[in-house]
Amino acid sequence: MKLSSKALLALAISSITATAYAETQSQDFVPTTLAGSSAQSEAKGFIDGQSLGGTTRNWFSNENKFRGQKFTYQKHGQDRTDAYRTNWVQGTILNYSSGFTQGTVGVATEVAAYNAIVLDRSKRDIKGGSNRTLADSDGKAVDQWSKLGLANVKFRVSNTTLTAGRQNFSSGIVDTIGNRALPSSFEGVSFNSEEFSNLSFQGGIFDRVSPRTEQSLTKFVSEYGNGQTTDKVQTLGFNYQPLKSLKTSVFAAHVEDFWNQYYFGATHELGDSSVLGLTTGLNYYKTTDTGSKKMGKIDNDTYSLSLGLTHQAHSLTFSYQEVNGDEYFDYLHETNGIYLANSLTSDFNSPNEKSFQVAYGINMAEYGVPGLKFNAYSARGWGIDGTHYNGTAYGEAGKSRSDLRLMDGEKHQEYGVGASYALQSGPLKATTIRGTYITHRASAQQADGNIREFRLVTTIPFNIL
Structure with missing residues (x-):
């Protein structure tokens, strides 16, 4: 990875700031030891350890294109266009998890039913649905639909768990995405091992994805490609905390006939947020083609470097990101496998693109309103x-x-503001309400285009058992 002059400058600023303030955040080395206890030895049993609960989410989005750009939909077999698109869906998850059976090898199961009710069913409004509203081949909304979002069996020995079936999985390359009314999930086998105090291992083999807004399982495709599919995704990696203030992740993935991808992430904390806290984050991806090269030749190095300053209720973050490659920095569709700092409404991931972000946040708990936060970027x-x-x-x-090939010197910019509130008590405790508004402006050949979006999302958790 070749760091640009701006990235080197950011690292220099980080070093200067580190010497300017007291190191109240511990920088002590964390020795690697065996975990102090065994999760399986504390198993309550299949029935005694069971739980039943879930969430219901009201997801609303209104988008407007501008500068002459339009959405397209069909009416009476003919293409029609206009500048807006609205999607409004109520998504509910009912999740049952058993406890692990007692003994050396524990067995448990998890089953979750996903249900979606479309609240705006206008064909003109949803514009075919995209990955927001499930629509039929004629572009009409499917009014209500359900599916098994999760269905798996788990086996546990000590602090190591093997999961087989439809499941959630989270890493820097393969990660469940939950930014719609319902989340995605993956079909396959995975493991998670936490046998050491500060070192854990994860891996998985997946052959299908359950998309956010589809009823069926599908093969994996890339986020930015031309629809080519892959039959297998394999990933393996670890999370390691060498210092109390430093957390790192290393993962690799082999996406059959697409690419091999490698990820390194690190987060370091310094100082005291009551005076001045400093958080430095680095994310780096290396992607190369493999197998039959369905995605063509790939040789891509992409990284982001962020510097965040926190003083009491206020935070200010500067993030630089750079793509070194003649193709997009790409990742798997229906995953959140992009941990780059400038992955926003736009991913800022075009060939050889450089990007810079300034973000501000305020936590109103410092001013007597816990749960209320504002941000702008x-x-x-x-x-x-x-x-x-x-x-x-x-x-x-x-x-x-x-x-x-038409993208030569293209540029774009994005602005956003948001507010969120989490209820602190009462029967709806932990309910979150979040509103965001973004504007994205682009030059003629930049692929993300010119769009404004207002999004309002309310998520209510509930427990039955």
């Missing part, structure tokens, strides 16, 4: 250059905006 991307791309996975030559 501004991000800008520039230097996009796809003129050296020679594949077909990211657009065919001459095919308008989908062709990377």
Whole structure:
């Protein structure tokens, strides 16, 4: 990875700041020892350890394109266009988890039913649904639908658990995404081992994904590609905390006939937030093609570096991100496998793109209103250059905006504000309400286009057992 001058400057600022303030955040080394207890030895039994609960989420989004750009939908077999799209869905998850049976090898199961009720069923409003509202082949909303979101069996020895079936999984490359009315999940086998005090291992083999807004299982595709599918995703890695103030993650993934991808992440904390706290974050991905190269030739290094300052209720974060490669920095669709600091409404991940973000947040708990938070950010991307791309996975030559070769010096910018509130007590305790508004502006060939979006999401957790 070759760091740019801006990234080196950010690292220098980090070092200067580190010497300017007292190190109240412990920098002590954390020795690696065996875990102090065994989770399986504390198993309560299949029935005694069971739980039944879930969440219900009201998810509303209104989008408006501008500068002449339009959404397309069909009416009476003809294409129609207008500038807005609205999606409004109520998603509910009912989750049952048994306890682990007692003994050397514990066995448990998890089953979750997902249900969606579409509250805005106008064909014109939903514009085919996309990954927001489930629609039929004619573009009409499926009024109500359900599926098994999770269905798995777990086996545990000591602090190591093997899970087989439909499941959640979280790592820097393969990660469940939950930014719609319902989340995605994966079909396969995974393990999680926490046998050491500060070192854990994770891995998995998955062959299907259950999308956020679909009833069926599908093969994995890439987020930015041309629809090519892969039959198998394998990932393996570890999380390690060498210092009380430093956490790291290392993961690798083999996506059959797509790519091999490697991830390194680190977060370091310094100082005292009551005076001044400093958080430095680094995320780095290396991606290379493999197998039959369905996504074409790939040789991509992408990283982000963030510097966050916290003083009491206030936080200010600066983030620089850079893509080194003639193709998109790509990841698997229906996953959150992009831990880059500038992954916002736009991922700022075009060929050779550089981006910079400034973000501000305030936690009103410091002013007597616990649970209330506000944030605002501004991000800008520039230097996009796809003129050296020679594949077909990211657009065919001459095919308008989908062709990377047309992206020469493109730039874009995104602004956003948000507010959230979490109830602190009462029967609806932990209910969260979040509203966000973003504006994205782009030059002629930048793929994300010109769009404004207002989103309001209310999530209510509940427990039955």
